[in-house]
Amino acid sequence: MTSHFLTRRKLLKSASVLGCSAAASPFLTTLTLAAMPGDARLVVIILRGAMDGLDVVQPRGDANFARLRTGLESNAQDLDGFYWLHEGLADLMPLWRAGQLAFVHAASTPYRDKRSHFDGQDMLEAGTATDVAPAAVRDGWLNRLLQAMPGSAGETAFAIGRENLKILSGRAPVSNWAPNTRMALSESARRLLQEAYHDDPLFADSALEAMELADVMAREPAASDGNTAKMQDMMRAGGGLSERALAAFAADRLNRDTRIAAFSINGWDTHRNQEQGLKRALGRLSQAIATLKEGLGSNWGKTTVIAMTEFGRTVRENGTAGTDHGTGGAMILAGGAINGGKVHGRWPGLSEADLYDRRDLMPTSDVRSWAAWAMRDLFSLERHVLENTVFPGLDMGGDPGIIL
Amino acid sequence: MISTATLAAIRFGYGLGPSAGAHPPETMLAGLALPDAMAQAYPVKPSHEAVRIARAYRRAKRAAGKAGAKDNPDLQEMRTNLRAAAGLGLVQGMARILETPVPFRERLVWFWADHFTAVARNAVGKAVAPAYIDEAIRPHVAGTFADMLKAVVTHPFMLSYLDQASSTGPNSAIGKRRGRGLNENLAREVLELHTLGLGAGYSQDDVRQMAELMTGLTVTKNGAFEFNPRMAEDGSETILGRTYGGGRPTLADVFAALDDLAMHPFTARHLAQKLAVHFVADDVQDSLVEHLGAAYLASGGKLMAMYAALLEHPAAWAPELQKAKRPFDFIASALVALNLPGKRLAGLEPNELNRLLFRPLADMGQPFMGSRGPDGWPETADAWITPQGLASRISWAAAVAGKAGGRAGAPARFLEQTLADAAGPRLSWAVRQTNDPAEGVTLVFASAEFNRR
Structure with missing residues (x-):
């Protein structure tokens, strides 16, 4: 598409064809520096398994809530008199007070009715609507964002961890490392x-x-690498990487040439x-956000973190002190770049008639529109690019002003 | 052009090696019909024993905590035993692969274990995980799908993993007395993942009805399966237009629905698609899928009929190596190529096993029995051959080559015996450039040809 932009990957390829080692190439550093698309940082965290938005950001101001959720109790903290925050995110209250934490309630992807994690996650990462089968879409919306960003190079975006993140896969070169x-x-x-x-x-x-x-x-020992004992501490039992390790690594790359990270x-x-x-899950998310803030230092002020999930959960508890797959859910926004201290989104209510399919929270907004507004403000993208290329067919609606 | 013998070993087994199970295509099915010698030769702890070890540990830990001691030598030893029981799934699994005359059976065991993915939530569960595969999956790989499905759906490991054990009919005796209710988790995945497949014409109502029908499937205090009619929802349930139960709730009602689901044309198509994609190509021909599905239905749900249909179809023998081996299969086929005896592997110390197997599998993206959800591991090559994933494979190859390379002999010969006519000209050239056996082994294991099938 843009032949005058020589991407890092293309350069590396031609270097290898010429038989010279990529590591020894003298062009790389200069090219990387020249290819820095702005200063804003975006971190997207995919919450796999369907986070229960109703329990995380509890609408205690809605009279029906107490009736529907009798068994799920936690020492929630008052956010704004209507919504209360689950105790699992209590460590983030200072961010809320500083205007660096926000939520969107009753949001969802366009996915409806089948309530499959795997399909739901595919659609969340593909950023498409129901007019295309999620499995048929090979690239993710963050990759299409890169394709639309002038000056994006291989290190502009990092998929962190050992899985292949669909949200970042596609034509534009990205880095993938754990x-x-x-x-x-x-x-x-x-x-x-x-x-x-x-x-x-x-x-x-x-x-x-x-x-x-x-x-x-x-060449550049990462801040997160430290000594062996520290890394051992970052490995979870069974060999998984802890959220702290992922977030510390993300912060370290974002302090260099990377502008977009996902895990x-x-x-x-x-x-x-x-x-x-x-x-337990909120504790991990809370730790990831805290680690990002700590690691990013002064760059935290330019950072937006978006945490999103495939769908919400049933408004009623099920028979086993839990909840089943639902529809409308919540998003979490954090970072020094956001206009926080607010719960965004139109509250649909919880009376029987307000529910989706008489069992789920009714979605009142599309998670993609919030992400789109954030990207427009962070990377100065045109609205038509976001509505046609990054999220094909999306109507972003009015500006919710989520970025400072 | 790759010979059929090479393809058979790479595509349907764990590759070539000095003493790899010889399996010309015509004997592969016959091998499956023979008794399963490997399960006895390299056993894992059966469920009841694993549960006993796990509970004893839990009790001792609680007692130690009450006595104010955090840890003691007895507790440490019990913990070691618990971890060893969990580790057997991988260690014995690999040893079976190294020693078996029927590698196709081991491939099928892991294929179906992935189809019916269940993941342990804690140390106790991890100890039972190997038994789940040996008890619910392995005995049925050459039998009928319906029998495997019923074995899975009544195994305590699956019942716990997908929350069925606590799902209770709201109008059942226990539901009414204790105010318990339904949990849809396993019912949904039985329809979506295990049988019909996503979007295969079932509705939220079918999920709900299936969940009601499945109430009563639970786990006893001793960790055994039980059908408890006092947890089962009253009345009949209708799934895909067919009605089950209505009288006193019985396990037979649940089995009747599972039998019907197993023989549903959507299930046949779903299983055929998965089997073809797993063995042949990420993008598989429709004709192959249809051939497999038809054979399955015509045989009354016999898995052997589906395997026979797979092996007789020309698409299964396409010479292009289109798949990427998953990390488990990559490591297994490298150990086969190095001719590591199963007994040697089984005798390694825990820290050696960690370095050789457990940690590298996690680094390559496939922590053992640690799938992130019940949908199992990805199939597509690009999900595994990422920069991070490939770097981990190359590092493992180099580390193993450094230790075992000396015994591998001359690089060119090692290449010939490991990949035979599957090695491309560029790989053959590259391997001829080195005299260092370790470098030869590294190149062969890191090569695209070795990582594909």
């Missing part, structure tokens, strides 16, 4: 391997990026014993 990954390989083995990969583009491209990233990490947090599918399960 904290603590190393690649120890002799120079000769590298060269031979690149030659052997030549006819398989998937392996050739991945290897080239892997070698380059491994070199970058080796996911699991554990929101609270069909049973929600009181315990949700508190």
Whole structure:
């Protein structure tokens, strides 16, 4: 599309064709510096498993709430007299008071009725509506954002962790790495391997990026790397990476050339014993946000964090002290760049007639429109690009003013 | 052009090796019909024993806590035993692969274990996880799908994982007395993931009715399966237009619905699609899927008929290697290529196993039995061959080559015995550039040809 923008990946490819090692290329640093698209930082956290928005941001001002949620109790804190915040996010109250934390209530993707996690997450990450099958969409909305951003290069966006994040996959080059990954390989083995990969583009491209990233990490020991004991602490039992490790790594990259980072947090599918399960998941999210703030330092002021989930949960408790798959849910916004201290979104009410399908919170806005407004303000994108390319077919509606 | 023998080993087994199970295509099905020798040779702890170990640990821990001691040698030993029981799933699983004369069986066990993914929530659950596969999946891979489905849906591990164990009919005796109610989780996934497939013509009402029908499936205090009619919802339930139950609730009502679901044309199509995608290509031909689905239905739901249909279809023998091995299969086939004896692997110390298997699997994106949801692991090559994922594979290859490379011998010979005619000319050239056996092993294991199938 833009032939005059030589992307990092293309450059790396041509470098390897010429037989010179990517790591030794003298052009890279300059190119990276030249390719910095603005100063704003965006972090998208996917909350996999369907977060119960009603329990996280509790509408205690709605008379029906107490009737519907008798068993799910927590020491919530008053946000604005109508909404109360679940105790699992209590550590973020200082951010709320500083105007650096906000919520959107009763929002959802356009996904309806089938209530499948996997389809719901596909649609959330694809950023499409129901007119296309989510599985048929191969690229994610953050990748389409990159395609529309002038000067975006391979390190502009980072998918962090060991999973392949659909939200960032697509035509525009992105980086994908997990904290603590190393690649120890002799120079000769590298060269031979690149030659052997030549006819398989998937392996050739991945290897080239892997070698380059491994070199970058080796040159600039990341703030999150620290000593071995600290990294051990960041590994969860079973070998998973802790949210702290992901967030610290994200902050470190965002302090350099990266402007967009994405990772996911699991554990929101609270069909049973929600009181315990949700508190645990919120603790992880809270820690991720706190770690981002700490790691970003002065860059926190330019940062927007958007945490979003595939759908909400039933307004009534189920028979096992939990909730089942629903529709309308909540989004969480944080960062020094946001106009926080507010719960956005039109409250639909909780009377029987107000519900979706007589069981779920009625969605009153599209999660994509909030993300779109944030991106317009952060990256100065035109509205038509957001409505046609990034989120095809979206009507963004009026400006909700979520960014300062 | 890759020979059929090479394809059979790579695509339907764990690749070639000095003593890899020889399996010309015509004997693959016959091998499945033989008794399963590997399950006995490399056993895991059965459910009841794993539960006993786990509970004893929990009791001892509580007692130690009450006595004011955080830890003691006895407790440490029990914890080691608990972790070892959990680890057996991977260690014995790999040992079986290294020793089996029927690699296709092991591939099928892991395929169906992924189809019926269940994940442990805690240390106790982890100890039972290997038994779940050996008890609910493994005995049925050459049987009928309906039997496997019923074994899964009545296994305590699945009942706990998808919350069925506590789901209670609101109008059942226990539901009324204790104010308990339904939990839709397992019922939804049975329809969406295990049988019909997403969007296959069922509604929220069907999910609800299925959840009501499945009440009563639960787990006893001792961790065993039980059908408890006092938890089962009264009255009949209608799923996809068919009515079940109505009298005194019984397990037979649930099984009748599962039998019908197993033989539903949507289920046949869903299973055929998954099997074809798993073994052949990420984008699979419709004709292959239809062929598999038709064979399944015509046989009355026999899995062997579906495998036979797969192996007889020309699309299954396309010479292009289109799939990427998942990390588990990548590591397994490398150990086969290195001719590591199963007994040696099973005898490794916990920290060695961590370095060789557990940690690398997590680094490559597939922590053992740690799928993020009940939909199992991704199939597509681009989900695994990411910069991060490939870097972890290359690092593992180099680390293993450094230790075992000496025994692998001359690089060119190692390439020939590991990939035979699947090695492309560029890989053959690259391997010939080195005399260092370790570098040879690294190149072979890191190669696209070795990582594909």
